[in-house]
Amino acid sequence: MTRPRAALVSVADTPWYHVVSRCVRRAFLCGSDAHSGQCFEHRRGWIVERVKQLAGVFAIDIAAYAVMSNHYHLVLRIDAERARAWSRDEVLRRWTQLFDGPLAVQRVLAGKGDQLDAATQLAIDAWAETYRARLCDLSWFMRVLNETIARKANAEDDVTGRFWEGRFKSQALLDQQAVLTAMAYVDLNPIRANMAETPEDSEHTSVAERIAALRPDPCAELRPASPAALSTPTVPPATAPIADLALKCEAHLAPLPLQPLMPFDPSVRLGAAIPFAFDDYLELVESTGRCIRPDKRGAISDHTPALLDRLNIDPERFIDCATKLMQQFGSAVGAPVHLTALCAARQVKYLRGMAAAKGVFERRAA
Known part of the structure; x- marks a missing residue:
């Protein structure tokens, strides 16, 4: 039975989530459509850019992503404490980056708030609290992300109608083991789908972006900025009607700054950070990526990566999980005690995945 979204996404249970959104029917997000012969590869950049832009507006951080041909994956963390710390005007400023x-x-943000009466000020305070809740709400984040991408894709295809499936899928990540497993599953999606041989070659994934960032690019300063960064937003006429829930047009959204991916922090001193060392994670992804290639046996034969030992994860079961996370678990991923x-x-x-959790996250002593 389908459960309400509020029951599946609860920051009180965990701030970490793995989400998947898929195109409806034969719609192509990106890649090449064998049926029509048309290439949509450029749309991968749309997703990555918009995800990072919205992460800079919402109180949501991105740990991992992978953009596939007809769907995309995100591993993200909802930071409700950050949203609570924002001032009223900061909340209003962020919300009006997306909605009028x-x-x-608008008068408050223009510095004319002292001209408003007390009743209007109270109404603005109430709106700000509503916006604050929305800015740390996964459903609102996904709504804005998918609606804006659908607009661009439909405009490019000169069609109307639904572009995405009705509901995005989400999995609550209840502990460090679950976060690690979901991130590896997402970053290794192109390898599992035979789209890449190595993590660094898997385009439009977070692991490839992180590896590329380790390599200095001497031409970066000489490279011109993207057209979106240079464009000037089109300001609507003053007489245009204002709809509270009407998303702004692409010309307003395109110049939004990009938020970087979450950093790694093995000391766990940073709240908004991935609780592992990047070199450990990279070793794990590299080892697992070699194992899940079609010409390889599913085992880490050389040595067990340090992260698996530290988190008491069974290596062979982890490889299986890195290819079948969505099938083995339902709406939540984690150790049996947390499920x-x-x-x-x-x-x-009951929650689907209890047997898988016992196999992966309760490593038996040799």
Whole structure:
């Protein structure tokens, strides 16, 4: 039975989530459509850019991503504490980067708030709290992301209608083991799909971006900025109607700055960081990537990467999980004790993936 989104995404349970959004029917997000022969490869950049732009507006950080031919994956962290720390005006500023908002809100941001009466000020305070909740809401993040990409794709194809499936899929990541497994699953998607041989060759994935960042590019300063960065937003006429929930047009959204990916921090001193060392994670992805190629046996034969030992994860089961995460687990991923606790919190008797969790995250002593 389908459960309401509020029951599946709860920051009280975990701030970490793996989400997947897929195109409807034969629609192509990117790649080449064998049926029509048309290439949509350039749309991969749309997704990566828009995800990073929205991460700079919402209180949501991106740990991993992979853009495939007809779907994309994200591993992200919702930072509700950050949203609570924003001032009223900061909340209004962020929200109006995406939506026009009421005229009174625009007047406040224009420095004319002292001209408003007390009742209007109270209304603005209430709107700000509504916007604050939305800016740390996964459903709102996905709504804005998918709507803006659908607009661009439909405009390019000169069609109308639905571009995405009705609901994005989400998995709650309940512990460090789950976060690590989901990130590896996402970063290795192109290898699993025979689209790349190595992590650094898997275009439009977070691991390839992180590896590329380690290599200095001497031509970076000479390279011209992208057209989107140079474009000037088109300001709507003053008489245009203002709709609180109407997304701004692409000309307004394109210049939004890009938020970098979450950093790695093995010391766990940073709240908004991935709790591993990057070199350990890279070793794990490299080892697992070699194992899940079609011409390889599914085992890490040379040595067990340090992260698997540290988190007590069975190597061979981990490889299987890195290819079948969506099939083996349902709406949550984690160690058996954490899945059991989530069952109690959701008041359900069972969560799909308990057997897989016992196999992967309860490593037996040799």
